[in-house]
Structure formats: C-alpha cells, structure tokens
Amino acid sequence: MREMKVLSLSLMLFWSTLACVHAQENDVLMQVSTIDALLSGIYDGEMTIGELRTHGDVGLGTFNALDGEMVAVDGGFYQIKSDGTVTKVEDSFKTPFAAVTFFEADNEFNLEAETDFDAFRQRMDREIPTPNRFYAVRLEGIFESVKTRSVSRQERPYRPLVEVVAEQAEFGFKNVRGVMVGFRCPSFVKGLNVPGYHLHFLTKDGKAGGHVLDFHTSRARVAIDSTADFLMMLPQDTAFSAADFSTDKQHALGKVEK
Ligand SMILES: [Zn+2]
Numbered sequence: 001m002r003e004m005k006v007l008s009l010s011l012m013l014f015w016s017t018l019a020c021v022h023a024q025e026n027d028v029l030m031q032v033s034t035i036d037a038l039l040s041g042i043y044d045g046e047m048t049i050g051e052l053r054t055h056g057d058v059g060l061g062t063f064n065a066l067d068g069e070m071v072a073v074d075g076g077f078y079q080i081k082s083d084g085t086v087t088k089v090e091d092s093f094k095t096p097f098a099a100v101t102f103f104e105a106d107n108e109f110n111l112e113a114e115t116d117f118d119a120f121r122q123r124m125d126r127e128i129p130t131p132n133r134f135y136a137v138r139l140e141g142i143f144e145s146v147k148t149r150s151v152s153r154q155e156r157p158y159r160p161l162v163e164v165v166a167e168q169a170e171f172g173f174k175n176v177r178g179v180m181v182g183f184r185c186p187s188f189v190k191g192l193n194v195p196g197y198h199l200h201f202l203t204k205d206g207k208a209g210g211h212v213l214d215f216h217t218s219r220a221r222v223a224i225d226s227t228a229d230f231l232m233m234l235p236q237d238t239a240f241s242a243a244d245f246s247t248d249k250q251h252a253l254g255k256v257e258k
Contacts, residue, residue, distance in 0.1 A: 026102040028229040029134045029183065030055035033240065036191045038062070038097040039249045039256065041158035042239050049077050050091030052098055055231075058136055058181050060200040060211075061098025063089075066164060067153040069211045071200035072100055073179055078202055080209045082152035082169045086202070096235070099183055099193065101136045105223035111141070117214045121197055124184060127224060132186045134227045137199065139180040141220025146173040148201050148210025162252045170213070177204035180212055190250060192232065194257060213258065 032047050043066040052061075057075040062068065068081040070089070077089040107127060115123065120139070128135055149168040151161075182199035189195055202209040234240065 026104055027225075027227045028055075028231050029099060029101050029136070029227045030231045030233070031099040031193060032061065032095055032233050033097045033235050034192045034232070034245075035097065035194055035253060036245050036249050037235070037240055037243065039161045039252050040243050040245070041160045042235070042243060043096050043154055043158050044237070044239070045094055045096035045235055046237065047095055047098070047233065048091060049089050049093045049095065052095060052100060053077065053091070056100025056102050058103040058138060058225075059098060059100030060182050060198065061095050061100075062151065064094045064096055065153050065155075066096075066151050066158075066161075069148075069150045069200055069209070070095065070098060071181060071202045071209055073181055073202050076206075078206065078209065080148075080150050080200075080202075082150045084150070084169065084171055084208060086207055086209055101225065101227050103136055103138060103181075103223070103225050105138070106226045107224045109222055111139075111217055111220045111222060114216065114218045115220070116216050117197075117212065120215075124197070124222070124224070127222075128184070129226070132188070134186065134230055135184040136225040136227055137180075137182055137184060137197070138223040138225075139199070139217075139220050140178070140223075141217055142175065142177050143173065143220070144175060144216040144218065146176060146178070146201055146215045147171070147213040148173075149213055150210045160252070162255050165256050171208065171210055173203070173208065176208075178202055178209070179204070180215070182212070191245070191248075194253065198257070
C-alpha cells in the first residue's frame with residue numbers, strides 16, 4: 001500500500017513536471033532572421049514553412065523573394081500576394097523573416113466601444129503587465145473597416161524594403177469578419193524585430209488579408225499570450241554574413257510599417 005502511494009506520488013510529480021516543461025516550451029517567440037536584414041533587402045531564407053510550423057501555430061512574416069505577406073492562424077499558414085489573392089502555403093515554401101509561437105491565451109477581453117489601431121494600442125498597453133516582455137496577440141471579430149497592404153515578389157538584385165513598400169498594394173475592407181494576429185515586442189528589440197505592435201489580417205473566409213495598416217472595430221475579442229522566451233534563428237547564407245548592420249534602420253522601419 002505504501003509503495004502504491006509512493007508510486008502515485010512520483011507519477012503525479014512526473015506529470016506535473018511534464019506539464020510545466022510543456023507550458024514553458026510553448027511560451028517561446030521564435031523568430032527567423034532580423035528585421036534589419038529584411039530592411040536591407042535580404043529576401044531569401046533557408047527555413048521552410050514545414051520547419052516553421054514546428055515552432056508555432058500563430059504568427060506572421062513573409063516569403064522568399066518577398067512574395068507577399070505571411071499570416072499563421074490556428075496552425076494554418078497563408079500567403080497574401082500583392083494582387084490580393086490568398087493561398088494556403090505549402091511546407092516546401094521558404095521564409096527570410098517570420099515570427100511564430102504556440103498561442104495559449106493568458107488574458108482575454110472584448111472590445112465593445114469603437115476602436116481603431118491607435119486606441120487598440122493604448123488599450124493593450126493598459127492590459128499587459130509590463131512593456132518589457134513579448135506578447136502574441138489575437139484579435140477576432142467583425143471589423144467595420146480594415147486597411148492592409150501586401151508586397152510584391154522581387155527580382156534580384158534586391159532593393160531595400162523601404163523602396164519596395166513605396167509601391168505596395170493596399171486593400172480596404174468594410175464590415176468584414178476576420179482575425180488579426182501578431183506581436184507586441186519591447187522597445188529593446190530595435191534592429192531585431194518591430195518594437196510595438198505588428199499585426200497581419202485574414203478574413204474569416206480566408207480569401208483576403210495582409211499587413212495591418214489601420215482598422216475600426218466595435219465587436220472583437222482580444223486574446224493575449226505572454227511569451228517569456230525569445231529564440232532567434234540567424235541565416236547561415238552569405239548575404240546575411242556579408243551584410244553591414246552597423247547603421248540604425250529605425251527611420252526606414254517607421255516608413256515600412258506605416
Ligand atoms: Zn507585416
């Protein structure tokens with residue numbers, strides 16, 4: 001009888017340890033390359049979407065040759081091309097820049113008053129316990145309006161991102177059901193990722209979306225996943241190795257994001 005108790009106690013300890021390890025593993029923001037590499041025109045990477053999937057089910061990024069915007073929602077990876085079409089991504093596709101995590105909500109709330117992107121940022125900043133951690137964000141509901149953009153496939157030699165987005169395709173949606181996912185990164189990620197909020201959108205029917213420029217909603221559910229750990233996988237190729245990242249690119253980033 002005593003052995004049974006010892007056995008069940010050690011089993012309980014075993015399972016609680018496993019559960020703990022599992023939760024910690026999922027609280028990781030995994031990022032491919034750096035935002036400064038993307039700003040510098042390094043548009044080809046080695047990581048496949050098949051491998052990216054093993055690091056998360058929610059996130060954003062782009063594809064090799066800067067072929068559109070990537071959005072990952074509930075484990076589905078989608079490509080929003082510059083002509084506005086959306087396709088589910090094959091595992092063999094590659095990404096030069098992406099960030100993903102396994103989404104587990106730590107905090108949820110409803111947006112009931114008229115909220116635009118700026119008001120959303122302010123509300124979020126009141127909800128999070130500290131600005132100095134990474135948060136994955138999921139925002140689902142009905143949007144009175146959404147403005148997005150996508151970038152078009154580039155040819156070598158690649159131009160810097162700020163020149164490419166000057167020709168970006170913009171899309172407007174009215175009274176559309178959909179989901180926005182992305183991240184709030186701390187100010188200290190300058191050069192690595194986008195400080196503040198970065199969201200990508202996908203309509204409920206999966207037929208449209210893009211990098212979020214602005215939106216209005218009064219009926220949306222917000223979920224926040226605090227991610228304590230940050231894992232960055234740097235490219236091994238010569239373009240990244242030979243690049244000069246000594247100059248500050250925050251000004252260019254400001255132009256690219258808005
Ligand atoms: Zn984006």
